[in-house]
Amino acid sequence: MKKIAIIGAGISGLFFANLFKGNPNYQITIYEKNNSLDLDEGYGIQLSVNSIKLLNKIGFENLNSQDKFNPNKIDFYSVNQNMKICDLNISDFNTIDCKYTTLKRSILINYLKENLNTEIIKYDHNISQINYTKNLIKLVFQNNISRECDFLIISDGIFSKAKRLITNNLVKPSFNGSVAIRGVINKKDLTGINLDNISLFLGKNFHNVIYPVNKTEDFNYIAILKHYLKFQEPKNYEFFNDDFSINKFLGGLPYNTKIKKIKYYPVFISKNFYEPVKNNLFLIGDAFFAVPPSFAQGASQSIEGAFELYESIKNNSYSNFHINRVKKLKMIKNRSKINQFAFHLSSPIMISMRNFFLKILTKNKKFLENYLGKVYRN
Numbered sequence: 001m002k003k004i005a006i007i008g009a010g011i012s013g014l015f016f017a018n019l020f021k022g023n024p025n026y027q028i029t030i031y032e033k034n035n036s037l038d039l040d041e042g043y044g045i046q047l048s049v050n051s052i053k054l055l056n057k058i059g060f061e062n063l064n065s066q067d068k069f070n071p072n073k074i075d076f077y078s079v080n081q082n083m084k085i086c087d088l089n090i091s092d093f094n095t096i097d098c099k100y101t102t103l104k105r106s107i108l109i110n111y112l113k114e115n116l117n118t119e120i121i122k123y124d125h126n127i128s129q130i131n132y133t134k135n136l137i138k139l140v141f142q143n144n145i146s147r148e149c150d151f152l153i154i155s156d157g158i159f160s161k162a163k164r165l166i167t168n169n170l171v172k173p174s175f176n177g178s179v180a181i182r183g184v185i186n187k188k189d190l191t192g193i194n195l196d197n198i199s200l201f202l203g204k205n206f207h208n209v210i211y212p213v214n215k216t217e218d219f220n221y222i223a224i225l226k227h228y229l230k231f232q233e234p235k236n237y238e239f240f241n242d243d244f245s246i247n248k249f250l251g252g253l254p255y256n257t258k259i260k261k262i263k264y265y266p267v268f269i270s271k272n273f274y275e276p277v278k279n280n281l282f283l284i285g286d287a288f289f290a291v292p293p294s295f296a297q298g299a300s301q302s303i304e305g306a307f308e309l310y311e312s313i314k315n316n317s318y319s320n321f322h323i324n325r326v327k328k329l330k331m332i333k334n335r336s337k338i339n340q341f342a343f344h345l346s347s348p349i350m351i352s353m354r355n356f357f358l359k360i361l362t363k364n365k366k367f368l369e370n371y372l373g374k375v376y377r378n
């Protein structure tokens with residue numbers, strides 16, 4: 001029986017472990033630095049059909065239907081012109097079993113966790129050393145526990161310490177010049193939008209998104225704003241201090257007084273791809289490559305990457321895993337950058353042109369098949 005060690009119990013690590021459930025040829029252990037899972041209670045996540053198809057392989061379709069939502073369209077609004085620009089029928093990519101889905105992040109994490117045997121996740125295990133012997137990998141944790149494994153899967157997120165350990169601190173993420181604000185809104189506080197859709201508000205140097213996360217009353221709020229960190233502001237992934245002036249970000253945004261549980265933090269993304277030299281060591285999720293958030297594909301790609309690696313290990317064929325992942329993630333990185341550029345325009349002429357083309361492109365089947373279909377159909 002081969003031992004597989006997974007560093008990090010996020011979406012990618014947990015989904016990867018789920019795929020091996022009941023497989024007698026592998027013993028899976030997840031090492032998580034925290035003493036419980038980070039549920040980010042209340043906040044939402046969008047999952048496109050490419051990841052829903054893969055999640056259904058572990059029975060995700062059986063999740064209580066009240067705990068998830070299937071939006072029909074993305075409604076585009078102009079904040080400055082105070083009008084709806086157009087809409088895009090996101091459900092065109094749905095099939096009967098796989099639908100674009102929004103839900104609370106905590107529901108997804110809990111689902112992935114509850115499917116696993118409780119013994120699989122070892123909490124309070126913060127990786128501190130990774131050493132190689134001939135075929136085995138030796139892991140040492142900060143609590144002085146050491147373990148050996150045949151395969152090591154690094155899935156400890158964008159600030160991956162395991163990745164820094166294997167690259168001697170050479171591969172680090174970079175700040176992408178924007179700040180993300182997250183919050184929750186109650187259905188009763190929302191007016192003037194279609195509550196069955198994802199509402200995307202485009203403003204000068206920012207965009208924000210509101211969508212339902214279940215069939216009851218909870219909506220997720222997320223804004224991405226262009227912002228350059230000042231010297232005194234934190235230059236890492238920690239949330240900004242509470243006394244940091246949030247109003248300077250929220251001013252002018254719709255619904256700003258009704259957003260609850262607000263958290264805000266700088267957005268970091270990956271700069272380069274890194275391919276491990278050892279053929280029993282792999283990266284997945286944000287540790288493999290974190291894309292900008294403007295395409296809402298981070299979690300879906302974490303799921304896709306985990307599935308591709310599962311297939312590679314099961315079939316003992318690793319040669320295409322890295323190449324295929326890089327190809328897909330480059331495509332998403334480029335689309336995310338285009339989205340962010342178009343969503344954040346500030347010149348009135350450029351905004352008029354953008355709105356004109358958005359109206360045409362969101363109804364152009366060929367364009368949508370190329371721009372979204374290539375990402376959503378894996």
Ligand SMILES: Cc1cc2nc3c(=O)[nH]c(=O)nc-3n(C[C@H](O)[C@H](O)[C@H](O)COP(=O)(O)OP(=O)(O)OC[C@H]3O[C@@H](n4cnc5c(N)ncnc54)[C@H](O)[C@@H]3O)c2cc1C
Nearest residue numbers: 008010011012033046127156157180285286297298299300
């Ligand atoms: C603002 C914003 C909005 C987003 N919205 C969406 C969306 O709508 N749809 C979407 O698809 N994606 C979205 N994403 C992206 C998505 O959240 C991430 O891509 C995804 O969570 C990455 O999963 P992961 O498993 O790679 O890492 P993570 O979820 O970051 O999990 C990493 C795990 O590793 C653990 N860990 C860290 N360090 C160590 C260590 N030293 N030792 C052991 N364990 C460790 C952590 O505690 C954590 O449990 C968004 C991202 C942002 C920033």
